[in-house]
Amino acid sequence: MFIDVMKRIHVIMSIYHFQIWRSLFGFQNANRLLISINKQAVIPILRNNGASIDANCDIESPLIIHNCDNYRNLVVGPDCHIGKNVFLDLKHRVILEASCTISMGTTIVTHIDVGKSDLQVLGFRKKGGGVLFKKGCYIGANVTILHGVTIGSRAIVGAGSVVTRSVSPLTVVGGVPAQYIRKIRR
Numbered sequence: 523m524f525i526d527v528m529k530r531i532h533v534i535m536s537i538y539h540f541q542i543w544r545s546l547f548g549f550q551n552a553n554r555l556l557i558s559i560n561k562q563a564v565i566p567i568l569r570n571n572g573a574s575i576d577a578n579c580d581i582e583s584p585l586i587i588h589n590c591d592n593y594r595n596l597v598v599g600p601d602c603h604i605g606k607n608v609f610l611d612l613k614h615r616v617i618l619e620a621s622c623t624i625s626m627g628t629t630i631v632t633h634i635d636v637g638k639s640d641l642q643v644l645g646f647r648k649k650g651g652g653v654l655f656k657k658g659c660y661i662g663a664n665v666t667i668l669h670g671v672t673i674g675s676r677a678i679v680g681a682g683s684v685v686t687r688s689v690s691p692l693t694v695v696g697g698v699p700a701q702y703i704r705k706i707r708r
Contacts, residue, residue: 557584568593576600582608582626589613589633595652605663614669615652622655625681627664634669656691676706 556564561583565575573593575581581604587593590612597617598604605626610616614632618624633650651670655661659673662681667673672688679685680696680703689695692706 556587559583568596572596574598576602576620580604582606586610587612595632599657614650616655617652618655619657619675621658623660624655625661625663625665628661629666631667632669659689662696678706 556567559567561581564581564583564585565579568581569575571593573596575596575598578601579598580602581598584607585604586607586609587596588609588611593612595612595615596610597615599618599620599622601621602618603623604618605624605628607627608624609629611630611632616630616632624630630653632653649669653667653669654672656673656675656677658676660676660678661667661673662679662683664681665679665683665685667679667685670688671685673679673685674689674691674693676692677689678694679689679700680694682698683696683700684698685695685700687700689700692708694703694706695701696703
């Protein structure tokens, strides 16, 4: 009982600390707190700042979030897991349907911007688009997923892969760039 009360106090203090940090130093600097905050405080902080997170989700800390003024572009369905050290670029929407697993060290990039580089002269411009994880998909450790990709229902992406194109349902992909490996039989 005492431990539960202490956990609740810690969560409340973490939320309060996040809100103060955000008001004093801006949202991007407050995002840095998600790297050091206890796991129990991550979901309440995300929800309090616009994320839609369903029941029975497990989001590990540290969580690294970039390119946002709130968390409205993050939608997590029921029974999802997001592992440690996941990097979320929330310039565009990141949607996880029910029962998705995003393993540790995964990077999700929703936009590409060459900045003020000379590459703009060569036709490289800002590109972006949301990333959609369909029901029951599994993303292995240290995967990079680029903008505009959809990971199909119950698809598996092997560890260390770089996903540049959408993945069909019930498919295993892997490699750099990720390539078709095999279909999953029901």
